[in-house]
Amino acid sequence: MPNYIHGTPDNCPDAIGANVNGTIYRACDTNPPTAEDFTSHAHSLLPRKRRRCDPTQCESWGLSVWTSEADALHAKRMHEWLGKKFIFKADVQPADGRLAQTGKDPTHHTYWRYDTVDLVTRSTLVAV
Amino acid sequence: MWHPNRPILTNWNAGEIIPRDILFEVDGPTIFTAVIGITIFLFFKRDELHDAEIFIAAPVSQHEIELLKNGRVSVRGVLSYREAWLIQTDLDYQVTKFQEHVYETIEALLPPKGLAIAAKFGTVPDSVEQAEAYLGFKFVSKSMTSRSMPLSVFKGLVDDVSNLVKSALLPHSLAKGRNNRFFDVEIREPKFASLLITISEPRFDQVGLREHEPTRHLQSASLSKEATLLGEELWSSLETTARLAEAGEIAQEIAQAHRNALKQIKTIVPSEQNDLERLELTFHRAQATQVLSIDRKIGDRLLRAERGVDGDRRSIEGTIVEINGEAHTFIIKNLAQRQTTCGLPYEIFAQMERDGLMRRGQRLRITGTFWKRTRRDYIWFDRLPEPL
Numbered sequence: 001m002p003n004y005i006h007g008t009p010d011n012c013p014d015a016i017g018a019n020v021n022g023t024i025y026r027a028c029d030t031n032p033p034t035a036e037d038f039t040s041h042a043h044s045l046l047p048r049k050r051r052r053c054d055p056t057q058c059e060s061w062g063l064s065v066w067t068s069e070a071d072a073l074h075a076k077r078m079h080e081w082l083g084k085k086f087i088f089k090a091d092v093q094p095a096d097g098r099l100a101q102t103g104k105d106p107t108h109h110t111y112w113r114y115d116t117v118d119l120v121t122r123s124t125l126v127a128v
Numbered sequence: 129m130w131h132p133n134r135p136i137l138t139n140w141n142a143g144e145i146i147p148r149d150i151l152f153e154v155d156g157p158t159i160f161t162a163v164i165g166i167t168i169f170l171f172f173k174r175d176e177l178h179d180a181e182i183f184i185a186a187p188v189s190q191h192e193i194e195l196l197k198n199g200r201v202s203v204r205g206v207l208s209y210r211e212a213w214l215i216q217t218d219l220d221y222q223v224t225k226f227q228e229h230v231y232e233t234i235e236a237l238l239p240p241k242g243l244a245i246a247a248k249f250g251t252v253p254d255s256v257e258q259a260e261a262y263l264g265f266k267f268v269s270k271s272m273t274s275r276s277m278p279l280s281v282f283k284g285l286v287d288d289v290s291n292l293v294k295s296a297l298l299p300h301s302l303a304k305g306r307n308n309r310f311f312d313v314e315i316r317e318p319k320f321a322s323l324l325i326t327i328s329e330p331r332f333d334q335v336g337l338r339e340h341e342p343t344r345h346l347q348s349a350s351l352s353k354e355a356t357l358l359g360e361e362l363w364s365s366l367e368t369t370a371r372l373a374e375a376g377e378i379a380q381e382i383a384q385a386h387r388n389a390l391k392q393i394k395t396i397v398p399s400e401q402n403d404l405e406r407l408e409l410t411f412h413r414a415q416a417t418q419v420l421s422i423d424r425k426i427g428d429r430l431l432r433a434e435r436g437v438d439g440d441r442r443s444i445e446g447t448i449v450e451i452n453g454e455a456h457t458f459i460i461k462n463l464a465q466r467q468t469t470c471g472l473p474y475e476i477f478a479q480m481e482r483d484g485l486m487r488r489g490q491r492l493r494i495t496g497t498f499w500k501r502t503r504r505d506y507i508w509f510d511r512l513p514e515p516l
Contacts, residue, residue: 027154041155047179051219052156064155074247075154078203078239081175082154105152107246 002095002114004061005043012058013112017098023091024065024099024111025072031086031125038063038119059102062110067099069126071107076128088123129175129182130214131233140223145171147221151197151245159203159245161193168193170206171215174237179219184237186212192256199249200417201259204238208255209274209319231321232274242419253410253417257316261326261417263359264410265289265396269403274321281403282323288395289325296362296392297330299354307343310336311351326410330355363411363418365389370420373429377473377510380441380497383433390434397427400455432471432508439497444468444507445516448490459504460492468505470494476512483512491516 004013028037036044041053042060053060066072069089076082092099097113113119130136142164152159158173167187175182186207195201212234215226242251258264267285271277293313302308310333316326332351337343365386372378383390398404407427409420422430446460446468456477461467472480480486493516496509 048176048219049155064153068247070247074243075152078152078243079154079158079173081173103153104150105246108153 002116004097004112005040005115007043008061008112009058012061013098013100016058016102017062017100017110017112019094019097020099021093022067022099023069023089024063024067024109025069025087025089025126026063026065026119026123027072027075027082027085028088028123029085033086033088033120033123035120037088038113038123059110062112065099065109065111066107067109068107072126073128075107087126087128089126090119090123129237130227131229134227134229134233136225136227138225140226142223145215145217145221145223147171149193151193161188170196172203172207172239174214180216180224181219183215183217184212184234185215186210195256195259196245199244199246199252201256202239202241202243202252202254203245204241204243205252205254205256205259207238208235209321230274235321251419253419254408255319255324257319257324257326258408258410258419259417260412261316261410262313262329262412263293264324264326264408264417266322266324266408266410267396267404268322268398268406268408270405271403272320272323277320277323285323285396286318286325292392292396293327293330296389297355297358299351299358301346301351301354302332302343304342307340309333310340310343311355322406359411360413362389362392363409363413366393366409367418367420369430369433370422370426373422373426373433377429378433378436380433380436383437387434387437390430390437394431394434397422397430398424399427399431400424401431435499435508436497439499439508441496442498443493443495444498445491445493448486448488448492451486451488458486460494466505468498468507470496471506471508472496473510476510479512485513485515 040061040063041049042055044050072087076087096117097111099109099111102108102110145162147157147160147162149161150157160171161168162171169185170188171183171185173181174184184207187210188206192206196206209231212229213226214229216224218224241254244252253259271281294308298308298311302311311330313327313330318325332348334348337346366389369378369386369390372382396407398407407422410417446462448458449461450459456474458470459467460470492513494507494509494513496507499506
């Protein structure tokens, strides 16, 4: 039975997420990305992430991602500050983690990876 | 980011900002509503700093929020044509400083034009008025501000729009005599900054129609249907010709096929001959509003296509006697001493310069669309002339 990253509440992603075959898109601060780019708010030590973290919310233990390139690039066009970031994509399989659409924004998804999965090295840059 | 001539305040006493309806999020809310006092505000995250975030916030109605959610209007549109605030908060949404703005001073910071809340909606209008109107005309020019514009410009454009609407949407059965007096449209409150004129679907004076013998048999419902079809035809033609003009000059046969639309629009498109920079047209169709943007380059190509519709295709010969580098035109004189002004695309003008053809005394054979005029004829051509 695969495990989520240490600290993730029991059954939280299992209850709302699904194992999927697909591609996830993530906004990263650096190119190439670092481990911090794929660290959730709850797991991060960065003040910016910690202050916005609600550990009682399952989403805080996962990563904000998009599931289409169009949605990711749309977000980047919409927000000038996202222009400083880099969009990376990674193909994921059921054995890698769980994905759920979360929040009222229908393009927003949360991805909870299993603790043995390395999204950093798997990710490739999306050309803009 | 912060306007240098507007006060930056720190005495925020409107309470905590609590995101209520989160419409967009990227590692946290980036577009959301919050209630301040008794007013709903839309917050748009404009920038993020190490330990702070900066938002544009503007009062909105629930109706506008629904239009935004349903992809009927852009994010920019819901923040436009109203006062707004630039607000900086810490990571707990406590306001640390803020600045009040009017539309003109915040416009440059708004999100890009045409972007809906999600990519799936495509390009959408940048104002609630355009989103809800049957047909919309948005003129952009340096002479227009949110406070004022020259009366002559305002009147001219209103008259041109009025004439276009009447000629394009008037059912044929009302075209005779004064029967067009039973046709009218309602316009919504015009918006300044750029002049925005939006109209509702045409309506017909049913009482007047019944009291007038020649129109007694006409029904509002069928007239409305006909006007709607005419509107669809107009939009379809404008879409086709504008998209072609975006790519290059419009072929004469295509211009002929769309001659009505080209004639109807010629007085309102931006061009080198007026000070309009852009015209944005919107048309409500099938539960969504379509948007067409025409800049000067496209406008000039549409006008040339329209001129070509009435012109006469021929070849003429003459010697260059005058060159106007600024307007990219030149004048030739034929053996009978008759002068013709020659209009051409800039690319051809530049090519002639490179080839050494653009010089006084050069004899040429030019093939294009020719118009006879009283003093000096005119020819428009779009391929290299033959040197003689």
